[in-house]
Amino acid sequence: MVLAKPETFMNLSGVAVAALAKELEVDPARDLLVIYDELDLTLGTLKIRERGSPAGHNGARSVTGALGNQEWLRLRIGVGLDLPPEALAAGGRRPGRDYLLSPMRKADLAVLDEVLDRVATATRRIIEVGPAAAMNEFNRKDTKDRE
Numbered sequence: 001m002v003l004a005k006p007e008t009f010m011n012l013s014g015v016a017v018a019a020l021a022k023e024l025e026v027d028p029a030r031d032l033l034v035i036y037d038e039l040d041l042t043l044g045t046l047k048i049r050e051r052g053s054p055a056g057h058n059g060a061r062s063v064t065g066a067l068g069n070q071e072w073l074r075l076r077i078g079v080g081l082d083l084p085p086e087a088l089a090a091g092g093r094r095p096g097r098d099y100l101l102s103p104m105r106k107a108d109l110a111v112l113d114e115v116l117d118r119v120a121t122a123t124r125r126i127i128e129v130g131p132a133a134a135m136n137e138f139n140r141k142d143t144k145d146r147e
Helices: 010-024 058-067 106-127 131-138
Strands: 033-042 046-050 074-082
Touching: 010 033, 010 046, 010 058, 033 106, 046 106, 046 131, 058 074, 074 106
Parallel strands: 033 074
Antiparallel strands: 046 074
């Protein structure tokens, strides 16, 4: 296992991911896990997916573009506000750049600290039992309350 953090801008992270996959001669569909923040998920949640569209996330779009497909495992960490549906922008989107670039409140940092512990556990479970079993364990709605 190799843990890597690209030193590129987030919007260009796919270049670093693809270069590392090529250097290590791994199959991204089988041997890659990309962990990133997700504004469309509420702060304190996490979601594991084996494939899918970038859903507006520029870093995920960069990875998809650099790899040439959407077949890569991702663990998304929720950083979005918990807003009622009527408070969301058109199309059901959460506030974007201004929110993400603002300093986090202490209470939010505490929630993030807790979810990062679950991210570490989920990553270990993906390695130990595989993505499907880890998704069954961590993608359930009550996961946040159980741990």
